[in-house]
Amino acid sequence: MNHANELLYRYIMDHSSTITERWLALREKVDGSIYSVDNHDEVEALLRKQNTLTIKTVTSILLDDQTIFMENMENWALIVAKSRVDFETPIYEVLDALNKVRVTYWTFMKDYMLQEEPAVTKEMIIQWSDLIHAAFDQLNREFTEQYYRLTEKKLIAQQEIINEIGAPVIPIVDAIAVLPLIGEIDTFRAKEILNLTPSKCIERNVSHLFIDLSGVSFLDTMVAHQIYQLISTLNLLGIEATISGIRPEVAQTSIQLDVDFSHVRTHSTLKQALIKQGIKLYEKNEKMNKKNQTP
Known part of the structure; x- marks a missing residue:
């Protein structure tokens, strides 16, 4: 990892809890949603933990070893997808929440780049923009794939129950x-x-x-x-x-x-x-x- 990427990596990880709190502050009251601001403390604790994992996963793309990011992404997608399927969260709500994470995350990156001027060059900004947005895009794809697989598995299990009830021997x-x-x-x-x-x-x-x-x-x-x-x-x-x-x-x-x-x-x-x-x-x-x- 080059020195510039290392400094950015440390900055984001050091401020991960603050990023999470700002993301949580964007929530509104939505009946029946896991992202509703009036949810129980345990649900908020779950969101905080998973958002921290999201930040860690995205930021790991700055590391030299890209296999770390891929492994982190697969682990993240499985954990978050299973959680959202269990909560019966519509996929559009998850993608909207993930987009808000992206906006909050990028705000901190802009703050860092402004603080570090003129050491941060235009080339660095373009490189980081490409990396981070690519990471979020890959998270979107991996999540939707895992969500689909888990949902399909759940529907098959439910259909088996319905079939058993519909034709009970x-x-x-x-x-x-x-x-x-x-x-x-x-x-x-x-x-x-x-x-x-x-x-x-x-x-x-x-x-x-x-x-x-x-x-x-x-x-x-x-x-x-x-x-x-x-x-x-x-x-x-x-x-x-x-x-x-x-x-x-x-x-x-x-x-x-x-x-x-x-x-x-x-x-x-x-x-x-x-x-x-x-x-x-x-x-x-x-x-x-x-x-x-x-x-």
């Missing part, structure tokens, strides 16, 4: 399970049910699956065919399928759509289907009566 006894379908089943959800249910049944060693449609009020052509394909797929895997809870209007729609469920066992209610299978259902009243009859 619930074991009840031995190798018997229930698939209760509730609410509207659109084409996308029907395909997810078709794709996920067989593998869930295999994982849980299910040999008989009860598909309960009592919570479904409407079936269109595509959805009806998807359910039909699901039953066919289960049969090919050696898994028996029984349908329960088909509403009259749903049954009528199936007939109109020419979807043949005649080869599938059907029952009006899930309770009736389970009893037919020989599964004893104990009602609360029955348990209470037995308890009361105990001498």
Whole structure:
């Protein structure tokens, strides 16, 4: 590191806490934002710590070894991106905050250059301007990339939960399970049910699956065919399928759509289907009566 860069590096690092405080002073009240001025002390402490890391990362570009800056940048981006994803901070808020850091940082650089005149030459100013602005630009790119990756990972995890809830294969006894379908089943959800249910049944060693449609009020052509394909797929895997809870209007729609469920066992209610299978259902009243009859 040449002498001029070393002096600037020391100046910025010595004033990093002041830069951070001035940046924090730019905050305004924004409901629900991590950058809101009225946030809790622990949030402000987090911002202060991360801003100090930002300053250290940017300033490290003045060092001779550029690998230090690259390593610092990758570490910074991962820490800040994870934090903002956890706080569900919109990316535009982060980029706006980072731009304010840039402005505050550059103000201190201008102060330094004015103080050190005439030792600071025009060539030095151009070089530093190129370096520092390039560092901030790289931080922007690295952050947005990490933010995208973490957000995508989070969305995939959330979608897996939604899929699990949307098509829950619930074991009840031995190798018997229930698939209760509730609410509207659109084409996308029907395909997810078709794709996920067989593998869930295999994982849980299910040999008989009860598909309960009592919570479904409407079936269109595509959805009806998807359910039909699901039953066919289960049969090919050696898994028996029984349908329960088909509403009259749903049954009528199936007939109109020419979807043949005649080869599938059907029952009006899930309770009736389970009893037919020989599964004893104990009602609360029955348990209470037995308890009361105990001498």
